[in-house]
Amino acid sequence: MYTSKPMDSADKTVEATELQAGFKLNQYFISPTTGEVSLHDTVVTLEPKVMDVLLALTASSEEVLSTELLFSLVWPRSIYSPVSVRRSINQLRKVFNDTDKSLIKTHPKRGYSLHASIELLNANPQQKQSIKAAADKAVNKKFLAACGLAVICTILLFFFAPWAMQQKWYLSDLQPLTATAEQESYSLFTPDSRSVVYLKQRADEQGNFNTELWLTSLDRKQNRVLYRSNSPIDFFNWVPVRDAKTAKFQLLVASQLTNSVRFFSLSLSDDYQVLATTHHFEVSGNQSLSPFFGNETQVFFLAQQANEHRLYKGDLTTGQVDLLFSPSQQFSPYRIAPSAKKNSITLLGFDEQRRSQIKLLSTTTGEITDLKTLDANWYFISYTSALSGYLLSDGKELFHLNEQLQFSELNFENYAFLHYPSLSPDAQHLTFTQAKMKGNIFSSDLVSSQLSQLTSSTMHDWQGSYSADHSKLAYVSNKNGHSQMFVLDIKSNTERLVYGNSDQHLALSQPVWSGDNSQLAFARNERLVTINLAGKDPQVQHFDQVIGQPRQWLDQADSLLISQNSQPFTRWYQFSVATEKQKQITASNKFQLLNKAQRFQIDQQQVQDAEGNPLFEVKSNYRITQHFAKSAGIYLLLSPHNSEEAGEIWFFDYSTKVCKQVSSISLSGKDISDISQHQLLYNSFEVEKDIHTLKLKQR
Known part of the structure; x- marks a missing residue:
């Protein structure tokens, strides 16, 4: 439960560290660490820099902050651009429904100021400081920091002049x-x-x-x-x-x-x-x-x-x-x-x-x-x-x-x-x-076509994958400024960050779940990463010697099927997580899947066995554009050659070797990432x- 400390009229300036514990802005609850703005049952996640702009305005409530100052506080390493500040202000006004601009006031040619009732959550009353004391402290800190920086720069320039x-x-x-x-x-x-x-x-x-x-x-x-x-x-x-x-x-x-x-x-x-x-x-x-x-x-x-x-x-x-x-x-x-x-x-x-x-x-x-x-x-x-x-x-x-x-x-x-x-x-x-x-992840029932929005972000959530029991969703998001891996508990609608990607590598591949729902595997810039989710905290293991993308967990949670882009053929490996040994299965540009002792191959027209014998062939005017391997079989997404609007979903059963149509769907505006238990998982996508x-x- 939140405990709060109201700010009285004589205490309008606070330290940013006090705000990190959370605060109440009018009727809204703000959580800087998660980026969430909550009102009743509605939760909106702000972009990291938008939250930083809000914190800067809140820390100097009712004070006018220039666009230049806001930019220097929030984007200290970047080149000044007023567009970034204006965009953040517009985002905040939209989230807080500040249509009359009474919450965040614009002062022409001067800057912006925040006017709201602010309550600090979980705050120690002794942390309370007056406007003047806080402001003087901030000025002194900036002055000392500037002096210190000047001294450091002089020393660095003296010793590292050749590098400079x-x-x-x-x-x-x-x-x-x-x-x-x-x-x-x-x-x-x-x-x-x-x-x-x-x-x-x-x-x-x-x-x-x-x-x-x-x-x-x-x-x-x-x-x-x-x-x-x-x-x-x-x-x-x-x-x-x-x-x-x-x-x-x-x-x-x-x-x-x-x-x-x-x-x-x-x-x-x-x-x-x-x-x-x-x-x-x-x-x-x-x-x-x-x-x-x-x-x-x-x-x-x-x-x-x-x-x-x-x-x-x-x-x-x-x-x-x-x-x-x-x-x-x-x-x-x-x-x-x-x-x-x-x-x-x-x-x-x-x-x-x-x-x-x-x-x-x-x-x-x-x-x-x-x-x-x-x-x-x-x-x-x-x-x-x-x-x-x-x-x-x-x-x-x-x-x-x-x-x-x-x-x-x-x-x-x-x-x-x-x-x-x-x-x-x-x-x-x-x-x-x-x-x-930007984009969010949605789930659509293949029978009733009922639509559910699973994520809500002002940034980009994508590459979602269902767990084997369909209770969790793993996905990639750049809501914190760079690609990270999250897991959402669908029933409770709670999520946790399982891979922070501190090195900020750009490319995280789509996660693959183990059969027992305890592990994830994905590639970070084409290098294997696994996450054990069984304990309280995710246990991350990097296998930088394994080049390629994981496609399947094999033997429940013991080994992985890895594809490695190569010329002239893609190489397919089986990698043991326990022994860290890998062996090549085949070299082929046809997509490979393993189920127990059987190997299957998929191209645009057929599902084949290991020897290349056709087990299922699509209609001449269709092609297989995506497939999703599950424990009992393979979901196939079929698209007509002359249309990007309509599509069909078929299911190939491993045991019977029979493929049956499951549903007809509209493909318009859908970036499909998974199909499981009659649910279609996709993310919307917009780019400016x-x-x-x-x-x-x-x-």
Whole structure:
């Protein structure tokens, strides 16, 4: 039971540490440690930074805090952006139903102030302090901290001056270039560094999505469409103009068709007006494309074909396409970039240990040279001579790799997902795509279609998995600012954090439950993690030597089926948790499942036995898009080839080898993660994409 301490009129300023025990704001109960705001039976979970803004306002109740001060308190390591503060204030007003802005008042050109009745929960009365004493203490602490920091910085600079000299670049002035409900993504500067070109998705009256190329100047005075396409545009890049008499600039564009990629160029005038469109070539059989680059006559691109990312060279004059590099078990590229060396291409990919590596490929000899081994994260990469090296991002932070292969972090911390950073030719500005994702997990009864919302977050909850007895839900969430693993008790509607991910690895795979509901297994950046839930506190065990993703618990809770992405075939292992030994079962791109002494294989058209004999075959106009293994059999999700709206669920029984249809469902807006006991588990998904810019300066 809560005990409370009211704040009297003479005690409006409190220490943030006092608030951490919880407090009451008017009729709302606030729990900073869990991020929860409670009113009667309604509980809303705030994002960590939104809660921090609330704490800052509450700690100085009725005092006006400037936008700059709020940002420095909540985002101390980031570059000032008033947008972050305004967004947090809007979120708080929405949660507290503060439509008249009486709870959080706006003071034009001055800041914000909180006006509410505040009661501290579980507080010691002796902790109570007056406004003046608390304020003086806060000022003194800030002054002493500043002095201490200055002394420390002086000492560090004296002893580590050589290291400090390596920090050549710093960022400032974060500004949104776009802020619309439409999806803006992938941006590059114009050759004169004055404007940014980016992609925008637009929907027509029939709901068909078209792609547009937009140009916006850095001073925001110019904002217009460059080009419209009825087909999706993946990426684009500037290439040198062969004939300067007919055009000033040339933009090479890649458009994704049904089963191919088409390359064409736009000839532009000196004020970036499209003069002509030239078709170059089309490559069939490609499923996806990565950012590419080119010169006057050639384009180098990485495309996924036959489940492999292969590097190609295309001739812009003749249309001839040549294969330059195929992935191997030792190295599989996922990004490319130019290089400082002539006739060389920078490859960024995973090695056999799933570590990101940077290599150089000679286009004349085919020789591969190692440059730098990074870590288990994946990265975006671009090369620019103005930066004297590479600009990289792991989706959260920005890094610089100079020509001496010194890897340094730039002073930028992002609380959304950072896509495709790119530097202006004059090295004065940087642009990137910021993606904010959100969604919750829902359960739908396959018979009655009754819908239940299982999670409620202002961030992104996804990759849910039912326990074998259907009593618990394990899922991944970034509600605390980075990916973490949670377990929800469905009956009591209580959850607990079971994996904090203190290293803040970006990629946590979907959790897999053991048959006795006591353990979870998942991959952290393709490295195995298990959690024993039997005791009071979760017992986490990392198996970094095991590369791949767990797909099944075998023998109740003794061993796991692991899939490891490899070339040319995925390798499947059985790993013993007790002995930490693994043995390869097979190498196949068909999905493997084990049940007792039997092995099953699944592709898009069939369920097969271990020898490849068909046990179930879908209708010719359908394909198997997902499957979910259970103790008695396999749930199959079937989708028609020509529709993404309707689907069917079938169940393959291990014992009888018979497959029967369970239900017909609508697939629209559903990211399905599990099917169990006639319940469909899925998460909603929304993403906001906008283009942002930063100023870049040299120390």
